[in-house]
Amino acid sequence: MRVLITGGAKELGRAFSEAVGAQGHQLVITGRDEKALDAVEAELKAQGVDVETHVADLGDPSATPKLIESIGGVDVLVNNGALGGPVGPTWQVDETEWWRTFEVNLRGTASAMNAAIRTMTSGRVINVVSNAGVHRWPYVTAYSVSKAAVIKLTENVAVELKHRPIAVLSYDPGMVDVGLMHRGRTMDSDDPDLRRVSQWAKSQHTRGSFTPVEQSAGLLARIVSGEFDHRSGGLITPEDF
Numbered sequence: 526m527r528v529l530i531t532g533g534a535k536e537l538g539r540a541f542s543e544a545v546g547a548q549g550h551q552l553v554i555t556g557r558d559e560k561a562l563d564a565v566e567a568e569l570k571a572q573g574v575d576v577e578t579h580v581a582d583l584g585d586p587s588a589t590p591k592l593i594e595s596i597g598g599v600d601v602l603v604n605n606g607a608l609g610g611p612v613g614p615t616w617q618v619d620e621t622e623w624w625r626t627f628e629v630n631l632r633g634t635a636s637a638m639n640a641a642i643r644t645m646t647s648g649r650v651i652n653v654v655s656n657a658g659v660h661r662w663p664y665v666t667a668y669s670v671s672k673a674a675v676i677k678l679t680e681n682v683a684v685e686l687k688h689r690p691i692a693v694l695s696y697d698p699g700m701v702d703v704g705l706m707h708r709g710r711t712m713d714s715d716d717p718d719l720r721r722v723s724q725w726a727k728s729q730h731t732r733g734s735f736t737p738v739e740q741s742a743g744l745l746a747r748i749v750s751g752e753f754d755h756r757s758g759g760l761i762t763p764e765d766f
Contacts, residue, residue: 526648528749529553529592529599531583531637532606534561536703537738541605544742545749546574553596555581555589556606583607583633584625590640598644601749604634604675605653609708610667613718618667626667631674638682638693647690651748652679654695654760664718676760683758692757696748699736699763700729736763 533542533554546552546569554576556562562578569576581588583606593599610626611618638650657665658672676695683693712723729735744763747753753761 526600526749527551527553527596527598528601528603529555529637529641530603530605531555531581531589531633533603534558534565534578537698537701537741538605539565540703540738540742541603541745542569542576544746545603546572546576548746548750550575550601550749552576553592553599554578555592557582583629583637586628586632586636589633589637593637593640593644599641600645600648602637602641602648602650603653603745603749604637604651606633607653607672608668610665610671612664612716612722614664615666623667627671627674630668630671631678634675635678638678642682642686642691645691649692649694649749649751649754649757650679650682651745652676652693652695653745654679654697656697656700656762659697659760664722679760680758686757692751692754694748694753694757695760696745697760697762698741698745700726700734701738701741702730702735703738 528545528550530542532538534556542554542565552574554565559580566576566578579592581592608626608629611622634652641650652675654675655672657669658676662669679693679695686693712719714720740763748761
C-alpha cells in the first residue's frame with residue numbers, strides 16, 4: 526500500500542513513519558522542514574524502506590492535494606501534521622495565530638482528506654487528534670477546539686462513506702514524551718500561562734500518564750494495516766488496549 530504521512534519527519538510523526546515503513550508499505554512523507562525530510566528519507570532507505578519525501582505545508586490548503594494528485598493517489602492517509610497554537614487566555618492571545626492553528630489543524634487536515642478520498646477506490650484516512658479534543662485544554666484552546674472539530678469531521682465523513690470501502694478514523698496517540706508534551710514538561714518559563722501548562726504536563730508525566738512512543742506508533746501501524754476499519758468514524762487510543 527502507498528501510505529502518506531503528513532508531518533512525518535519529526536517527533537511523533539517520525540516514529541509513525543518508522544513503524545509504518547517497517548511494515549513494508551510504500552511510504553510518502555511530507556512536512557515543512559526539507560532538511561528533516563532529507564534525513565528521515567536517507568535513514569529509512571538505509572533500512573530498506575520504500576520511501577519518498579516532499580515539502581508540503583498543511584497551512585497551504587492546496588499543497589497536499591496537489592501532491593496526492595501528482596503521485597497518482599494514496600491508499601492510506603495519516604493526517605498527522607499540526608500546530609500547537611498560542612498559549613494563554615483565549616481573549617488575550619493573538620487572534621491571527623489562533624486562527625492559523627485552525628488553518629493547519631482543521632482546514633489542512635480536511636483538504637488532505639478530501640483529496641485522498643477522491644483518489645481512493647478503497648483505503649483509509651487516519652486523522653491524528655488528541656484527548657484535548659475530547660475533553661478540554663484551557664489556555665491552549667486553539668489546539669483543543671481544532672482537534673475537537675477534526676473528531677467531528679471524522680465522524681461525519683465516515684457516515685458519508687458508509688457505502689464505500691473507505692474507513693475514516695480518529696487516532697489519539699496518547700500523551701507521549703516527544704513534541705508538544707515533551708516541550709511542555711521540560712519548559713522553563715517566567716510566563717504564567719506557559720508555566721501553568723508546563724506544570725500540568727509535568728504532573729501527568731510524574732503520574733505515569735504518558736504512553737510510550739513505541740506503543741503509540743505501533744498502534745498507528747495497526748490502524749494503517751486495516752485492523753480497525755470496522756470502527757470507521759470512531760476514536761482509537763492506546764488507552765483502549
